[in-house]
Amino acid sequence: MHEKRIGFLSFGHWQPGGISRTPTAQEALTQSIELAVAAEELGVDGAFVRVHHFARQLSAPFPLLSAMAARTSRIELGTGVIDMRYENPLYMAEEAAVADLISAGRLQLGVSRGSPEPAWKGAEAFGYVPPEGLDAGELARQKTKLFRAAIEGAGVVHADAGGQPSEGMLPIQPQAPGLADRIWWGSGTRATAAWAGQQGMNLMSSTLLVEDTGVPFDQLQAEQIAVFRDAWLAAGHEREPRVSVSRSVIPITSDLDRRLFGRDSNADQVGILEGTVSRFGRTYTGEPDKIAQELAQDVAVREADTLLLTVPNQLGVDYNAHLLETIVRDVAPAIGWAPKTAAA
Numbered sequence: 001m002h003e004k005r006i007g008f009l010s011f012g013h014w015q016p017g018g019i020s021r022t023p024t025a026q027e028a029l030t031q032s033i034e035l036a037v038a039a040e041e042l043g044v045d046g047a048f049v050r051v052h053h054f055a056r057q058l059s060a061p062f063p064l065l066s067a068m069a070a071r072t073s074r075i076e077l078g079t080g081v082i083d084m085r086y087e088n089p090l091y092m093a094e095e096a097a098v099a100d101l102i103s104a105g106r107l108q109l110g111v112s113r114g115s116p117e118p119a120w121k122g123a124e125a126f127g128y129v130p131p132e133g134l135d136a137g138e139l140a141r142q143k144t145k146l147f148r149a150a151i152e153g154a155g156v157v158h159a160d161a162g163g164q165p166s167e168g169m170l171p172i173q174p175q176a177p178g179l180a181d182r183i184w185w186g187s188g189t190r191a192t193a194a195w196a197g198q199q200g201m202n203l204m205s206s207t208l209l210v211e212d213t214g215v216p217f218d219q220l221q222a223e224q225i226a227v228f229r230d231a232w233l234a235a236g237h238e239r240e241p242r243v244s245v246s247r248s249v250i251p252i253t254s255d256l257d258r259r260l261f262g263r264d265s266n267a268d269q270v271g272i273l274e275g276t277v278s279r280f281g282r283t284y285t286g287e288p289d290k291i292a293q294e295l296a297q298d299v300a301v302r303e304a305d306t307l308l309l310t311v312p313n314q315l316g317v318d319y320n321a322h323l324l325e326t327i328v329r330d331v332a333p334a335i336g337w338a339p340k341t342a343a344a
Contacts, residue, residue: 078108086128112204
């Protein structure tokens with residue numbers, strides 16, 4: 001197994017008013033960069049961003065990831081996740097390669113079919129209409145296949161030979177060595193987890209599963225991880241896969257914490273999402289020692305090599321840096337994690 005890693009995951013919300021410290025898109029973006037810098041100084045392993053379209057949240061990841069890379073030297077930089085329905089796979093392959101080269105091989109890209117969104121057929125507004133008989137999920141999987149082939153160096157277009165196609169095929173440029181092994185599939189079910197394992201992608205599982213069997217969320221997610229690893233082994237992939245899970249972890253250490261999060265539910269929730277019974281993972285709130293004990297009992301957290309901590313980014317860099325500092329000092333050691341340094 002890989003060593004245990006933790007990272008933060010930011011939705012990059014921005015809106016004026018109230019207690020928001022991110023009144024504009026510019027603030028949300030620049031603070032995302034500053035939080036990555038602060039997280040690296042704390043020894044955190046990863047800085048990940050959500051990608052949403054038609055919403056006041058982060059939407060164009062590669063310029064942001066490149067800016068993070070220019071300000072950091074060690075921390076992994078990733079997405080959780082890019083909705084492939086919206087992407088031109090070859091243009092995305094070029095952007096991903098450039099960002100990975102700028103970061104010296106630190107990119108960890110989560111991709112998937114995407115999550116529920118405010119737009120009606122938003123990807124079609126971008127010009128991507130599924131062909132007849134192809135649903136949105138299959139469109140995303142086909143685009144992912146082409147994207148992965150491109151970053152692996154496959155020829156994707158015939159070379160020009162005096163106004164006619166030659167037999168030679170050209171790959172996209174530049175190429176980023178090793179990036180193909182750092183693609184993760186955001187899976188919401190056991191079936192898609194098995195598919196990700198068959199395809200040879202790492203597994204990224206969030207605080208939402210679009211299925212429910214009546215067992216607690218962490219047990220259902222642990223089943224998903226086991227299905228993924230079985231499929232990986234059966235497919236005969238040579239390298240060891242990585243697995244990440246996301247959790248909302250809010251230690252209560254101040255009156256502000258208590259006022260904002262003291263009443264959060266510490267239980268799973270079950271609801272209907274896009275017509276499917278879905279299970280949402282609990283929020284871990286309370287005193288740090290209590291959270292540490294509870295998180296250590298979370299079977300999916302134990303099974304995963306990477307834990308992504310969702311952060312309330314609208315509260316600003318200072319608040320979230322303090323939140324991460326409390327977690328790395330008082331909570332994360334309970335799950336077998338130790339902080340990293342630039343020297344390490």
